[in-house]
Amino acid sequence: MSSNTKVALVTGASSGIGADTALRLREAGYTVYGAARRVERMTALRDAGVRILGLDVTDEDSVRQAVDSIIRESGRVDVLVNNAGYGSYGSLEDVPLAEARAQIEVNVFGLALLTQLVLPHMRARRSGTVINVSSMGGKLVTPLGGWYHASKYAVEALSDALRMETRQFGINVVVVEPGSIRTEWGAIAAETLKQTSGKGAYAAMAEAVAATLAQSSRPDAKMTSDPSVIGKAIVKAADARRPRTRYRVGFGAGPALFLRRLLPDRAFDFAIRRAFGI
Incomplete structure (x- = not known):
């Protein structure tokens, strides 16, 4: 590997946005490490020249081992794409x-x-880019997604603070806010929602929201x-x-976020309820 070749680490690389990102960074000339819990789902990435890592972002030992492995092999991390994540849906009353x-x-x-x-490796080189994949759901809220939205609002806030903190070291911090993307994410979130709030006081709302979430995962959506x-x-x-x-x-990302800034809270609530048919 050329000493000038940039190194990228992409989490959540086993499918969807993470897999596509890893492949595109590889095509752009990066040395790419694709990381995910389900290593068996990254065969196509390996065949395309992406270096595969087993990684559970909730396991500190797993995360440390992954970063140490990259530094040993490549000596640097120029781009970190924090993409790993999922959507846990259900009413605040129902979600354990x-x-x-x-x-x-x-x-x-x-x-x-x-x-x-x-970050310490980026600071040592006085360069680097941290890219945090948030969501338009980090700036607006839909019913039955309170904890998911709370997590993405937190990503937005942490990214803003980090951007100001690391500017002095030549490190860029970027937030990506996807709109409605055709991946398995929606189907998984819909299933969680039905299991959590599919019965009881919120059942009708859960059915309507789950149908919308699941629709986004269809190939013809x-x-x-x-x-x-x-x-x-x-x-x-x-x-x-x-x-x-x-x-x-x-x-939908641009228009939805524009409406959120434009409309008063209750007017936006009404627009969201209409969109979900509730």
């Missing part, structure tokens, strides 16, 4: 706090730990974008000498 903690553990603390371990739009935006941010602080991409 153990599940709420698990949601925050993956989406927030996993991101924070990996960032903590990579309308009003969604392919994961490639996010992968392209991440490569653009990684390549930029001075990237934008936020990239809002994918179906």
